[in-house]
Amino acid sequence: MRRSIATVCLSGSLVAKMHAAAAAGFDGIEVFEPDLVASELSPEEIRALAARLGLSLDLYQPFRDIEGVTDELFRDGLRRAEAKFVVMNRLGVDTMLVCSNAGTATIDSDEVSAAQLRELGDLAARYGVRLAFEALAWGRYVDDYRRSWNIVELADHPQVGLCLDSFHILSRGHDPAAIEQIPAEKIFFLQLADAPALSMDVLSWSRHHRLFPGEGSFDLPAFLAHVLRAGYTGPLSLEVFNDTFRQTDVGRTAVHALRSLLWLEDQARRAMGDAGGLLTDIEPPTGFDFVEVKAEDTGPVEVVLGQLGFAFRGRHRSKPVNLWTSGDARIVLNEQQARDALPHLSAVGLRVDDDAAAARRGAELMAPAVHRRTYASEVPLEAVEAPDGTEIFFGGGSTSGWVEEFRGGSGASGGLVLGVDHVNLAQPWQYFDEAVLFYTSVLALDAQTGVEVAGPRGLVRSRVMSSPGSAVRLPLNVVPPVDEHGPASQHIALVCSDVRQVVREARARGLAVLPVPTNYYDDLQARLGIDAELRRELEQLDILYDRDADGEYFNAYTQTIGHVFFEIVERRGGYGGYGATNAPVRMAAQQR
Numbered sequence: 001m002r003r004s005i006a007t008v009c010l011s012g013s014l015v016a017k018m019h020a021a022a023a024a025g026f027d028g029i030e031v032f033e034p035d036l037v038a039s040e041l042s043p044e045e046i047r048a049l050a051a052r053l054g055l056s057l058d059l060y061q062p063f064r065d066i067e068g069v070t071d072e073l074f075r076d077g078l079r080r081a082e083a084k085f086v087v088m089n090r091l092g093v094d095t096m097l098v099c100s101n102a103g104t105a106t107i108d109s110d111e112v113s114a115a116q117l118r119e120l121g122d123l124a125a126r127y128g129v130r131l132a133f134e135a136l137a138w139g140r141y142v143d144d145y146r147r148s149w150n151i152v153e154l155a156d157h158p159q160v161g162l163c164l165d166s167f168h169i170l171s172r173g174h175d176p177a178a179i180e181q182i183p184a185e186k187i188f189f190l191q192l193a194d195a196p197a198l199s200m201d202v203l204s205w206s207r208h209h210r211l212f213p214g215e216g217s218f219d220l221p222a223f224l225a226h227v228l229r230a231g232y233t234g235p236l237s238l239e240v241f242n243d244t245f246r247q248t249d250v251g252r253t254a255v256h257a258l259r260s261l262l263w264l265e266d267q268a269r270r271a272m273g274d275a276g277g278l279l280t281d282i283e284p285p286t287g288f289d290f291v292e293v294k295a296e297d298t299g300p301v302e303v304v305l306g307q308l309g310f311a312f313r314g315r316h317r318s319k320p321v322n323l324w325t326s327g328d329a330r331i332v333l334n335e336q337q338a339r340d341a342l343p344h345l346s347a348v349g350l351r352v353d354d355d356a357a358a359a360r361r362g363a364e365l366m367a368p369a370v371h372r373r374t375y376a377s378e379v380p381l382e383a384v385e386a387p388d389g390t391e392i393f394f395g396g397g398s399t400s401g402w403v404e405e406f407r408g409g410s411g412a413s414g415g416l417v418l419g420v421d422h423v424n425l426a427q428p429w430q431y432f433d434e435a436v437l438f439y440t441s442v443l444a445l446d447a448q449t450g451v452e453v454a455g456p457r458g459l460v461r462s463r464v465m466s467s468p469g470s471a472v473r474l475p476l477n478v479v480p481p482v483d484e485h486g487p488a489s490q491h492i493a494l495v496c497s498d499v500r501q502v503v504r505e506a507r508a509r510g511l512a513v514l515p516v517p518t519n520y521y522d523d524l525q526a527r528l529g530i531d532a533e534l535r536r537e538l539e540q541l542d543i544l545y546d547r548d549a550d551g552e553y554f555n556a557y558t559q560t561i562g563h564v565f566f567e568i569v570e571r572r573g574g575y576g577g578y579g580a581t582n583a584p585v586r587m588a589a590q591q592r
């Protein structure tokens with residue numbers, strides 16, 4: 001299908017937006033009127049630029065306050081409209097978005113609104129313009145697509161049809177199923193936006209918090225499937241008002257936006273039972289293959305891994321890279337091209353069934369491919385770069401032989417640590433939503449509902465990306481961009497069956513565990529009623545604790561090394577969380 005984007009989604013001038021949309025691969029754009037009004041280019045020049053870039057101009061928007069009004073206001077509305085039709089003819093745009101009246105309507109009558117749209121349709125016909133009538137979620141009288149469709153039916157005019165906007169329909173909780181009853185030729189335009197579940201007035205929600213499909217809480221694949229079943233064949237167009245996307249890099253946002261549409265179209269086709277989706281089919285990853293920490297000097301990380309009972313597995317035969325393992329946990333320490341870098345989390349390897357398919361899907365979704373120097377006879381690994389720069393490698397299966405490239409260490413698998421529980425990735429604020437879509441679309445992970453945790457330097461937004469069964473869990477945190485301590489820290493959580501024993505042994509080897517204050521244990525005892533003996537033991541070992549209906553969580557932290565630290569986790573029963581209530585205590589301790 002043809003893919004389009006409203007210029008309001010992007011930052012910069014109209015010309016910059018058009019270049020970015022074309023470069024990303026969009027087929028067309030919606031011209032947002034304020035972008036045109038502010039442009040130094042004439043409508044004819046915009047039209048010529050669009051033709052040169054191979055972009056169609058699919059919609060002129062918005063036109064407001066035309067129906068449900070007194071005759072006097074309506075006459076003035078016709079005058080405004082005619083001036084816009086002239087501009088549209090100069091641009092070469094044939095469809096205008098007409099919003100339901102949210103400002104000046106005083107007549108609550110479908111018949112009056114239909115008669116006014118019919119008369120506007122007569123005028124539009126003289127300019128070859130079609131009117132796509134959209135029910136705004138906050139329209140004064142018309143705020144439901146079923147009512148806007150009734151008005152369009154009553155207007156019964158070839159130039160008058162509907163614009164369906166997923167936000168206006170889903171934000172109000174209106175059932176989109178009735179879209180299938182609307183004749184396809186009367187659906188003139190389709191606008192797509194996702195949004196997080198928020199309790200706030202719908203106008204502010206729409207103007208500031210819309211998201212690209214796949215990033216919010218709406219079921220957009222089901223929504224789009226209804227529209228496609230109705231027979232709609234026009235463009236799929238994104239209309240996302242979002243404070244972040246309007247101030248971040250336009251080229252990057254355009255690629256991010258197109259990725260969301262490709263994902264949505266694929267999901268909708270699958271929801272409709274199409275055998276082949278748009279994208280290469282993949283299964284979610286089944287586990288962590290490795291986690292890589294990079295630094296000019298990884299020595300301090302090796303010390304901590306040794307204290308945690310990891311075994312040195314060996315040094316790479318041709319690169320300054322070491323491998324440490326314990327159970328299924330593999331930590332790669334990389335000193336290649338890391339001059340002046342403090343330890344930081346640089347790559348995550350995930351086990352997938354079919355690494356070639358995963359790489360192909362990544363390319364289809366425009367995920368940047370990672371190129372690392374490879375050497376003859378070494379196992380090639382496919383990888384893509386996540387929005388925050390973390391490299392995601394596809395391993396496991398036929399490519400697990402890379403471990404054999406490490407020599408000279410002990411063959412032992414190490415100690416009490418059994419594997420990687422989760423990897424916590426700090427996200428720059430402007431890439432958070434993009435990261436959610438990236439992990440959803442490229443890796444087929446599920447986005448859990450977001451939570452907010454109060455940290456010593458502000459609120460930390462957090463959202464966990466996980467595979468079915470939680471073999472892979474990637475909590476994403478939005479953190480302050482840079483503070484006096486440098487970039488935010490990432491962490492690797494290691495799972496064991498007895499965190500108390502791991503901490504005791506690690507301490508005996510000299511590990512300094514992150515200290516936890518006595519106040520925390522006073523509160524824990526009060527909140528959860530744990531017995532005095534358990535409290536004493538946890539306090540003595542600086543172990544944090546949480547409990548829910550499903551089970552228990554014990555965890556302890558190492559000190560931060562550069563920009564990375566380790567967490568030791570013990571899960572009992574079906575506890576599926578991350579001890580979020582303890583996070584403020586951990587962050588305060590790290591700040592000290």
Ligand code: MG
Pocket residue numbers: 134165191239
């Ligand atoms: Mg809209």
Ligand code: MG
Pocket residue numbers: 422424491493567578
């Ligand atoms: Mg954690």
